[in-house]
Amino acid sequence: MTGHFTLPLAFDLAATFFFAVTGGLTAMRKGYDFVGVFFLALVVGLGGGLLRDGLFLQQMPTVMEPHYLATVLAAMAVSLLLGERLNRLAMVFLVVDALGLGLYAMVGTQKALLAGLSWVPALLIGVINAVGGGVIRDLITREEPLVFRPGEFYAAAAFAGAALFAALVVGLGVTAQWAALGGIGLVLLIRLASVRFGWKTRAARALIRSSDAADSGV
Numbered sequence: 131m132t133g134h135f136t137l138p139l140a141f142d143l144a145a146t147f148f149f150a151v152t153g154g155l156t157a158m159r160k161g162y163d164f165v166g167v168f169f170l171a172l173v174v175g176l177g178g179g180l181l182r183d184g185l186f187l188q189q190m191p192t193v194m195e196p197h198y199l200a201t202v203l204a205a206m207a208v209s210l211l212l213g214e215r216l217n218r219l220a221m222v223f224l225v226v227d228a229l230g231l232g233l234y235a236m237v238g239t240q241k242a243l244l245a246g247l248s249w250v251p252a253l254l255i256g257v258i259n260a261v262g263g264g265v266i267r268d269l270i271t272r273e274e275p276l277v278f279r280p281g282e283f284y285a286a287a288a289f290a291g292a293a294l295f296a297a298l299v300v301g302l303g304v305t306a307q308w309a310a311l312g313g314i315g316l317v318l319l320i321r322l323a324s325v326r327f328g329w330k331t332r333a334a335r336a337l338i339r340s341s342d343a344a345d346s347g348v
Contacts, residue, residue: 131299135240135310137233143201145230146193148223150175150202153267154209155216160271164210170267171206172199177263182238186255187245224325228287232317235260235288236295236310249296256292261285280331283324291317 153174157167173180179193209216216223238259242252261277261284268275277285295313298304304312323329 131240131243131306132303133305133307134244135236135306137237139197141229141233143197145226145233146175146198146201147205148226149230149263150205151209151216152223152227153263154206155213156267156271158209158213167209168202168206170270171209172202173266173270174263175202175205177266178234178238178259178261181262181266182241182255182259186258187241189245225322228318228321229314231260231284231288231321232291232314235292235317236313239292239295239313240299240306240310243296243300249300253289253292253296256295257285257288260288260292280333282330283320286331287317287320287324290320 150171154167154171156174157170160166162170176191176193176198180191183189183191183193235256237256239252239256241259242255243249247255265275265277267273291313294316295309298309298312299306
């Protein structure tokens with residue numbers, strides 16, 4: 131890999147803040163107490179990084195540094211103060227969420243490659259870094275994980291961006307910074323276009339149907 135993609139701390143904290151706010155709002159809709167609001171804000175804001183470092187790369191999670199926890203506390207306070215009024219900022223949250231999705235997909239993929247993993251597991255870690263917080267949120271709140279259900283391109287957008295990044299840095303020798311910008315741009319494009327034009331994934335179906343199902347017209 132040529133060079134490193136460096137995520138500016140301000141962007142990292144801003145994405146963490148917005149992710150954590152969505153977790154706090156979810157906890158409030160579920161009727162959780164203050165502890166529940168904080169915990170759900172924490173796992174949505176930092177869950178992807180915790181999974182990446184603690185589970186897959188077995189490194190000390192960088193997201194447990196004090197400024198990240200302070201950001202989660204700030205997100206919790208904003209969630210409690212403004213509550214559902216934040217729904218008026220739905221478009222802002224959509225754009226920031228798409229940007230954060232791309233940023234964390236690149237960061238996770240790069241960190242996995244630098245740890246010596248091949249590009250296939252690096253892609254998976256990149257996607258998990260991007261969507262892991264939301265998956266943990268859904269599991270904690272006993273919801274079917276959103277990324278597993280048919281709907282707007284989300285995990286697929288993160289995978290496409292991570293794949294482009296890996297192809298550029300590993301296959302073509304493009305510098306990591308430029309490759310990351312390309313990958314983030316692709317994630318933004320796919321994610322926002324899927325919302326704008328109603329692009330959705332479909333439920334999986336067997337390509338070859340059984341003869342009984344075919345005869346019955348199913």
